[in-house]
Amino acid sequence: MKSPVMLSSTLLVVLFLSFGISCHAQLGYGYYNGKCGNQDVESIIRSIVQSRFNADRKIVAGLLRLQFHDCFVNGCDASILLDGPFSEKTAPPNLSVFGYDVIDQIKKALEATCPGVVSCSDIIIAAVRDALVMAGGLPYRVQMGRKDGMVSFAGLANNNLPPPNIPVPLAIQAFQARGLNPFDMVLLLGGHTVGVTHCSVIRDRLYNFNGSGRPDPSLNPLYVQILSNIVCPRFSSVDNIVFLDDPSSVLTVDNSYYKQLLQNKGILPIDQAIAMDWSTAWIVQLLANTNLFPNLFNQAMVKLGAVQVLTGQQGQIRRDCRRTN
Ligand code: HEM
Incomplete structure (x- = not known):
């Protein structure tokens, strides 16, 4: 029979492990609360999406497809946003994806408010949610806490994005x-x-x-x-x-x-x-x-939005969504 000391130390290890897992491997609601001074990160994102939506409702389709093409290739890590001669956005299935400029605009506003806090991958997820709601979808909460990936390869996009005639x-x-x-x-x-x-x-x-x-x-x-x-x-x-x-x-x-x-x-x-x-x-x-x-x-x-996300110490929070830090 285990002594009470052994039992409680086992319990502590389990608690420590599960606490560690829930801190580092999980996304959370209200993740940015209190992390950007007294500013509300999600309303900054929403107001920029709203002004683009007011000017051009097609942005909903652009952003939604951008999220799908990001999450399907190496997970939702904003790798689709990285510029470069052979990065994902140069792959043929991505050539008609648009909305990058809206993400840039949001990132710029957030960096001016609280530098180095909000990841590009979280921006995509919140912006898509907002755009869908503006287009008549029901409101929903998104979990945040993703980190941004460090690599982006056109070949991966070509191999992972399903063609229109896929069985x-x-x-x-x-x-x-x-x-x-x-x-x-x-x-x-x-x-x-x-x-x-x-x-x-x-x-x-x-x-x-x-x-x-x-x-x-x-x-x-x-x-x-x-x-x-x-x-x-x-x-x-x-x-x-x-x-x-x-x-x-x-x-x-x-x-x-x-x-x-x-x-x-x-x-x-x-x-x-x-x-x-x-x-x-x-x-x-x-x-x-x-x-x-x-x-x-x-x-x-x-x-x-939770596919293969990077969290905790993984990845980084890019200062500019188009390049790694
Ligand atoms: C087997 C899965 C899928 C295939 C094969 C597929 C394929 C395509 C193709 C070929 C287009 C037209 C691109 C063009 O002509 O420029 C398209 C458009 C689009 N796809 Fe998909 N798609 C898939 C799943 C999804 C998913 C899961 C989403 C989002 C959740 C999505 C969102 C969109 C949107 C919003 C557009 C319109 C883009 C625009 O209006 O510019 N697709 N898709």
Whole structure:
């Protein structure tokens, strides 16, 4: 039998370890409270996002995709923000990502208020949350305390960001590798409720699906007509944009994306595929036919924001989001 002294020292070690873990390996709510003088870090971020949103609502899509592309490559460590000849932002899937200037503006304001306190990776997460709420999403709290990564490689972005024609089982694997289950994946693809793509990305679906010389049969034939006659004419030299959601709600966070999928109007191959694959179709049905999406989407965004984060002594707090200190 263990003596009381041994038992209490074991307890102390356990307590010490779990305290250490919760201090260093965890994110927390209100993390910056009291760390930036009497300033409220989250309201500084929100006011800058708000003024950009007032000028251009497309910023919601830009920032949201920026977070996804950051978190999927080496975790949410703001590595997508680093400049350099071969950094992540130079990889082809990232060339149409935008919103870097808003993050710079926020960082500048925060450095002027409390230098070296707020990480670029936390700025991304809070700015995306604010933008989503401005676009009609439900408010939600984000945990903070991420540190910024020190490396950024285009090759990693190329290898880790899923292509638009990824088969559902492979997409599920990619999300699972980051701790996100198929339900999270379908919810997060709901981010396409605010976005656009380009004709070049869906040209094959409209004109030469799998080398058949015909449109993708899974795409609504009426929609094919509209897209090929008006939005993406076959021999146009202009790479027009195509809304990923119902055009009337493309600037709003809502479940209309899933409703579109049920009408075979999914624009990217992966969009339509999640409505047709047995493993995800039921989730699309559920989200299209209920009002569960806004709340569940927020929960999935919180999970996305926690992928492979650096905390405690890991990484650093960059003074300039575009370069390491
Ligand atoms: C298998 C997963 C995914 C694939 C294959 C995928 C692919 C794509 C592609 C090809 C585009 C169009 C890019 C362009 O034409 O410039 C796009 C746009 C977009 N994606 Fe995804 N995506 C995925 C998941 C996500 C997730 C999880 C989010 C966010 C949570 C997201 C947010 C967005 C947004 C907001 C846009 C619109 C960007 C804009 O309007 O500029 N995507 N996605």
